Amino acid sequence: MYGLIHNALRSMVVQEHGEPLWQLILESMEIEADVFLSMRQYDDSTTLSLIAASAQATNMEVDAFLGSFGYYWLTVFAPKDYGPLLNLTGDDPFEFLRNLNSLHERISTSFLEFRPPVFSVKYISDECIELQYNSTRKGLTSFVEGILRGLPIMFNVTMVVELMERSAVQQGEQSLFRIMKVGAQRGRS
Ligand code: HEM
Incomplete structure (x- = not known):
């Protein structure tokens, strides 16, 4: 999925929980910080893992988080x-x-x-x-x-x-x- 979606996710997590939590999420996925380019495509598996990791880090069920x-x-x-x-x-x-x-x-x-x-x-x-x-x-x-x-x-x-x-x-x-x-x-x- 396009990186735009990842950047929207980042924006929400940072706004609601702060930058350090976002960094922890990226670390848990072994992704380097700030690698998402809005106009580049990433594997759907990256998008879905990012959503799952963000839900876990914010103590929410995946569907509620989505x-x-x-x-x-x-x-x-x-x-x-x-x-x-x-x-x-x-x-x-x-x-x-x-x-x-x-x-x-x-x-x-x-x-x-x-x-x-x-x-x-x-x-x-x-x-x-x-x-x-x-x-x-x-x-x-x-x-x-x-x-x-x-x-x-x-x-x-x-x-x-x-x-x-x-x-x-x-x-x-x-x-x-x-x-x-x-x-x-x-x-x-
Ligand atoms: C200005 C507003 C919007 C923009 C720029 C936009 C753009 C995008 C982009 C770039 C993707 C990624 C698709 C891919 O990478 O293959 C996407 C996916 C998606 N968009 Fe939009 N979108 C917008 C509004 C909406 C609205 C209002 C809905 C309403 C339900 C919506 C529903 C979705 C869904 C559900 C997906 C996930 C792809 C899927 O279901 O398979 N989008 N959109």
């Missing part, structure tokens, strides 16, 4: 460098989710040969959608869940996010979320 990481990614890290791209993706959470594939497509000229996830949206009603997540990797559903929990902050709305199904498929993982807008202000703009 959830916090997804939330951090959307609410803190991505807006700093990719604010305009996020803004282009939608004015409303459901529109944003419908455009997740185009978001990743837009950056495919910078992130050559990356393997972004694929999402599909099904409307159950104006206030409720089902979002399907398809990945060529296993184990990242909770990262998506964390991002989805960050969406209400980004759009200043109230939403309920429920993970309905999660299954390993031949090469990766597939999950289904149900997302409901709650309260008065909703309705797509």
